[in-house]
Amino acid sequence: xxxxxxxxxxxxxxxxxxxxxxxxxxxxxxxxxxxxxxxxxxxxxxxxxxxxxxxxxxxxxxxxxxxxxxxxxxxxxxxxxxxxxxxxxxxxxxxxxxxxxxxxxxxxxxxxxxxxxxxxxxxxxxxxxxxxxxxxxxxxxxxxxxxxxxxxxxxxxxxxxxxxxxxxxxxxxxxxxxxxxxxxxxxxxxxxxxxxxxxxxxxxxxxxxxxxxxxxxxxxxxxxxxxxxxxxxxxxxxxxxxxxxxxxxxxxxxxxxxxxxxxxxxxxxxxxxxxxxxxxxxxxxxxxxxxxxxxxxxxxxxxxxxxxxxxxxxxxxxxxxxxxxxxxxxxxxxxxxxxxxxxxxxxxxxxxxxxxxxxxxxxxxxxxxxxxxxxxxxxxxxxxxxxxxxxxxxxxxxxxxxxxxxxxxxxxxxxxxxxxxxxxxxxxxxxxxxxxxxxxxxxxxxxxxxxxxxxxxxxxxxxxxxxxxxxxxxxxxxxxxxxxxxxxxxx
Numbered sequence: 001x002x003x004x005x006x007x008x009x010x011x012x013x014x015x016x017x018x019x020x021x022x023x024x025x026x027x028x029x030x031x032x033x034x035x036x037x038x039x040x041x042x043x044x045x046x047x048x049x050x051x052x053x054x055x056x057x058x059x060x061x062x063x064x065x066x067x068x069x070x071x072x073x074x075x076x077x078x079x080x081x082x083x084x085x086x087x088x089x090x091x092x093x094x095x096x097x098x099x100x101x102x103x104x105x106x107x108x109x110x111x112x113x114x115x116x117x118x119x120x121x122x123x124x125x126x127x128x129x130x131x132x133x134x135x136x137x138x139x140x141x142x143x144x145x146x147x148x149x150x151x152x153x154x155x156x157x158x159x160x161x162x163x164x165x166x167x168x169x170x171x172x173x174x175x176x177x178x179x180x181x182x183x184x185x186x187x188x189x190x191x192x193x194x195x196x197x198x199x200x201x202x203x204x205x206x207x208x209x210x211x212x213x214x215x216x217x218x219x220x221x222x223x224x225x226x227x228x229x230x231x232x233x234x235x236x237x238x239x240x241x242x243x244x245x246x247x248x249x250x251x252x253x254x255x256x257x258x259x260x261x262x263x264x265x266x267x268x269x270x271x272x273x274x275x276x277x278x279x280x281x282x283x284x285x286x287x288x289x290x291x292x293x294x295x296x297x298x299x300x301x302x303x304x305x306x307x308x309x310x311x312x313x314x315x316x317x318x319x320x321x322x323x324x325x326x327x328x329x330x331x332x333x334x335x336x337x338x339x340x341x342x343x344x345x346x347x348x349x350x351x352x353x354x355x356x357x358x359x360x361x362x363x364x365x366x367x368x369x370x371x372x373x374x375x376x377x378x379x380x381x382x383x384x385x386x387x388x389x390x391x392x393x394x395x396x397x398x399x400x401x402x403x404x405x406x407x408x409x410x411x412x413x414x415x416x417x418x419x420x421x422x423x424x425x426x427x428x429x430x431x432x433x434x435x436x437x438x439x440x441x442x443x444x445x446x447x448x449x450x451x452x453x454x455x456x457x458x459x460x461x462x463x464x465x466x467x468x469x470x471x472x473x474x475x476x477x478x479x480x481x482x483x484x485x486x487x488x489x490x491x
Contacts, residue, residue, distance in 0.1 A: 003130045007223050007249050011258050018261025022253040027283040030260060032300050033269030036236070036285075037123075038376040039114035039161070041367070042335050043360075044238075044343035045151075045306055046102075046119050046312040050349040052090040053078075058345075061087045061124040065178035065185065075425045077399050086184030087124065087175070088194050088379030092151065094142040099350025101147075105154035111360035112367030114375070117341060118151050118165035120228050123170040125194055129231065133224055136194045152232050161270075163236025164228050168221050170242045171310045172213045173201040191220055204242070212247040222251045229259050236271045238287070238304075238341075244278035253365040256283060273341075285287065287341075292329065296383040296393040303333050306343035307356045314345040320355045323362035324482055325400045331420045331483055332390060334374050335383040335409035362482075370485040373418035377411035381446070382458035384409040385434050386422075408432055417488040424484040428476030435471035435488070448490040456485040 050058045055078075063071035064087060079085040106203040108116055121127045127137035129148035138147045143434030148212050153164040170293055175198040189196040203209030220408055229236065237259060243252050246393045249329075256272060256279070272284035286301045292302070308318040308325070330340045342363075344356050352360075367374065386407030403427035411418045419432050438445050455465040462475040473486060 004219065004223065004224075007218060007226075011222065011226055011254060014261050015254065015257045018257065020257040020260040020264075021162075022250070024253070024280040024283060027253065027256050027260070028280065029238060030256075030283050032285060033271065035269065036115070037159070037300055040339050040374050040377070041113050041330060042115040042117060042161075042163075042236075042307070042339065042341045043108045043111065043113040044117050044119075044165070044312075045343045046306075046343055047123070047147075047345065047346045048083040048122050048128060048313070049094045049118065049124055050091050050122065051313050051346065052093045054313075054315045054348065056316060057119060058122060058313040062174050062177070065175060065180075067177075067181060070091040072076045082178070082181070082183035083425075084184075086178070088184065091142050094348055096143040096145070096147075096340045096350040097344075099143065099145070099147070101150040101154035102157070104151065104346075104352070105160060107357065107360060109160060111364040112343075112371060113160065115161035115163055115236060116142070116151070116155055116234055117165050118148055120148050120164040120166055121224065122167045123240075125168070125171045125174070125196075128222070129195050129228065130274060131224070133220065133225060134192045134194075141421070148228075150230060152234075161235050162232070163238060164232060164234040165240070166225055166228065167240040168224055169245070169248060170240065172197060172242070173199050173204050174218055176200045189217060204245075207244065208246050212245065213254070214262050216249060221248075222255055223256050225400070226258055228261055229320040233262075233266060233268065234270075234275065238273045239275070239278065241275045241278075241289075244276040248278070248330060253277060264342055264471070268406065273304075275481065290392045290398070291392070291394045291396040292333050292338065292390060293336055294390045296379050297338070299337070301338045302341055303329070303338055303397075304341040304343065305329070305397050306345070308343075308345060309320075312343055312345055316351070317348065318355070320359065321358045321398075322368070322400070326359065327363060327366050327483055328401065328403060328422050329397060330374065331409045331422065332384070334377060335411055335420075337377065337379045348413040359473050366482050370420075370483075372413065372416075373411050373420060373456065373487070375487045377413045377418065378411045380410040382410055382416060382434050405430065408434075410434070415490055417490055419486045419488060421484045421486070424478070424480050426479070426483075428474060428478055430473040430475070430486070432472045432473070432486075433470040435466065437466050437468050450488055451491045452489040454487045454489075456487055458484075462486075 050060050063069045064075040130139040130146045131137040155162040175195045185195045273287040288303045290305045292303045320343045333340050346352050390406045403422040407422040460477045464473045
């Protein structure tokens with residue numbers, strides 16, 4: 001095991017030597033890298049010990065200790081008393097005999113993803129990578145493989161960018177209910193133990209909730225995050241929600257300075273994503289969980305969601321979104337200056353469910369035909385038009401939106417403007433009102449010259465004309481159940 005004192009001194013030394021200091025004024029000089037702005041589509045991976053019970057969702061390790069919950073009752077019925085079979089007893093069952101990182105990487109590339117973010121450590125505290133901070137990691141137990149390291153190598157082989165996600169902050173309270181009855185979560189709980197610290201969750205949604213994390217826990221959190229950075233050099237670090245707690249503020253600033261300075265040493269451009277204003281605006285990238293913005297933003301942002309509606313990990317009762325629903329969300333997000341991080345939840349054995357695999361392949365097929373409207377694109381003066389309103393905020397994306405042929409989203413790249421019709425009409429008649437002919441003295445609408453209009457992925461010649469009503473496109477030979485993209489070449 002490492003010396004905590006020496007590791008913390010190393011962090012301070014890197015911060016002192018680099019261009020970024022651990023304060024918001026310095027961190028405000030951060031710039032979002034161009035590669036990330038251009039990527040537009042990534043894959044998130046929730047896979048861990050919680051995939052073994054495959055019940056409820058990835059919060060099974062917490063819920064199973066809440067007396068009376070469905071997970072608690074399921075655990076008693078399936079595995080027995082909590083003092084005899086606790087969450088830690090799933091670890092030897094998590095052997096992942098069919099885990100093939102190269103196969104995963106090939107699938108994600110075929111899906112059209114440009115960056116991949118596996119969960120390095122979820123709330124349960126089991127590290128999916130080799131670690132000197134705790135023996136409860138995937139190299140030492142369970143699969144007995146450096147899962148994150150093997151995935152990063154496979155991603156590099158396929159030309160994909162590797163990132164890592166940390167949900168460690170929530171571990172402070174995650175197992176706390178197990179201390180309320182006779183379970184396997186017992187005192188003493190010390191640093192490095194699996195369940196440590198298992199604190200009560202009093203006020204954990206409060207920015208100042210008590211009992212607040214101790215200095216020992218916060219230093220351990222910082223060391224774990226920096227360990228991931230040093231061992232794997234991820235180009236993205238994603239943080240889940242609880243780091244907005246007031247106690248974390250000095251530590252997230254230290255992490256950001258350390259990560260950005262290390263990236264500067266290595267000649268890399270990197271990204272931190274965060275929720276709930278945990279970071280000062282402009283020092284990292286805003287993330288919206290299971291939702292999106294209603295309007296385009298002047299800053300770059302990320303939406304993260306899952307193919308499964310009910311869970312981030314695999315469960316035996318997952319309900320899945322359609323490829324159409326996800327493609328529409330991707331198009332809408334990109335038109336509003338965002339990128340989509342789409343989660344898959346592999347089975348405990350290491351395979352990806354057929355339903356999720358098919359959705360990924362369908363998205364990849366669409367992107368092969370229409371990707372020029374997504375990758376490397378920029379926002380236009382209007383993000384879109386049409387009657388369907390997008391609900392704004394978190395946890396708003398499970399219901400399929402009732403798009404119509406009038407719902408169109410715009411992106412621009414080079415001399416081309418792209419108009420994506422989210423629900424293509426059977427008669428092939430599309431009217432783009434934002435491109436109507438107008439007098440140059442009118443409001444600052446579009447007054448450019450359209451040279452040509454073509455449709456991506458079909459090859460058919462289409463008819464088009466422009467009037468005061470809009471750009472009218474006639475393409476009745478084109479038939480699709482997925483969004484259709486028109487390339488509009490401008491002079």
